[in-house]
Amino acid sequence: MASIPKIIAQRIVLGLLTLWVVSLVIFAGIQFLPGDVATEVLGQSATPESIAALRESLGLDLPFHVRYFSWLMDVLRGDFGTSLATGRDIGELVRPRLLNTLFLALMTAIIAVPLALVGGILAALYRNTLFDRIINTITLASVSVPEFFTAYVLILIFAVNAGILPSLADVDASTDILGRITAIILPALTLTLGVLAHMMRMTRTSIINLLGNQYIETARLKGMPEWRVLVQHALPNAWAPVVTVIVLNLAYLITGVVVVEVVFVYPGLGQLIVDSVQKRDIPVVQACSLIFASVYIILNLTADVLSIVMNPRLMHPK
Structure with a gap:
């Protein structure tokens, strides 16, 4: 090997x-x-x-x-050229937009990953119960609804009716960190509902597949508490597929934010590429597309490498 x-x-x-x-x-x-x-x-x-x-x-x-x-x-050489629409250097134009998109993806990951892990573990422990069915129903419903529809529903509930969150994620260089977090709550929730189901269901499936193994039954027969069986024996062997799905969904967050950024008028890379297409600013479109592709390939490569490194059979080939 x-x-x-x-x-x-x-x-x-x-x-x-x-x-x-x-x-x-x-x-x-x-x-x-x-x-x-x-x-x-x-x-x-x-x-x-x-x-x-x-x-x-x-x-x-x-x-x-x-x-x-x-x-x-x-x-x-790091030179993306000059924008035809604004005459600005594309690197300077793209840099703050890319940082905004990465910040939105990071906040989404902070919300989605813990929810997916906790929800998937609980659904596996209480599988085939009412709790498991409710979790599966909610996650399947969330992933089946288009993101733009979810975004408009959240705007209607929290911005129009309740008035507690802004409907537009309008941020700039002068916006402080608290203002940025407040502005992207609704976009982050929209993206969370889109990626939560995949991560949660993979976590649930991986743990369920492992809980039926003989070494898990042996640990239970020795009188080990269920939480220790899960933490010490099930989770270490379930990390490889779970981490792979999490990283792949993070790749989706980076490259799949275009619709969400357009709906909330968020000044990220997705909004920039849409504006550039409308203006036929070809150099900017090429630069944004290549950046999206690079990030997606890098994160897919990271998921592949992590799945190899975290696989005990590959770490100990003999």
């Missing part, structure tokens, strides 16, 4: 290869969109000469492979 470092190295190489393919797909997909960027920027009344001059200045007159490798080399 291959050693752990070798397996991890293989996963990293595969992740880098996947990221390169994704970057090619992103660049090609955006380049093949209908319409012309120069015409969109200058307007329909622009002369052919001005359009040709702008296309030349943007490098749009060069072959596809030349433009792609030029863009890729710039990205590898």
Whole structure:
């Protein structure tokens, strides 16, 4: 059996290869969109000469492979280019938006992960009871409802009727930490309801599968309390699939916030990419798409590596 470092190295190489393919797909997909960027920027009344001059200045007159490798080399140096809509450096434009999105994802994880673990453990311990059925019903209902609908329901309840939370997550550089937390409570709750079911059900399933094993029965026959059986014997062997699902859902939080950010007008990376698509700001769209893809691939790679490291059969191959 291959050693752990070798397996991890293989996963990293595969992740880098996947990221390169994704970057090619992103660049090609955006380049093949209908319409012309120069015409969109200058307007329909622009002369052919001005359009040709702008296309030349943007490098749009060069072959596809030349433009792609030029863009890729710039990205590898940390240069995403300049926004066509604002004329600002894309790195400076993206950085605060990315931090806002990461902050929203972090707050969601702080709420969702403990709830998922506690709910999944309790549902496993009291499986096939009324409590278990209620938990399953609530989680399945929450994951079945579209996020935009959940967001509007929460706005109606807590912002319109109760008036205790803001309906718009309007934050900027001057907003303090308490103001940021207050502003993102509803977006975080919306995302929590979307990812809670997957994590909770995986936790429940993993623990139930382990509670029927012989070593668990042996520990019970020795008179060990149920909580010690769970903590000392069941949970250590259940962590690998549970942690994998948690990390994968964190990847979803980073890349799946677009709808939530648009509904709550939250100044994150999702809102930026939607605004850039509307303005046909191609360099910003490419940069945001590549960042989303990079984060998703990195977190998937992390989940894969953690599942390998936390698997006792791989840690002790003999």
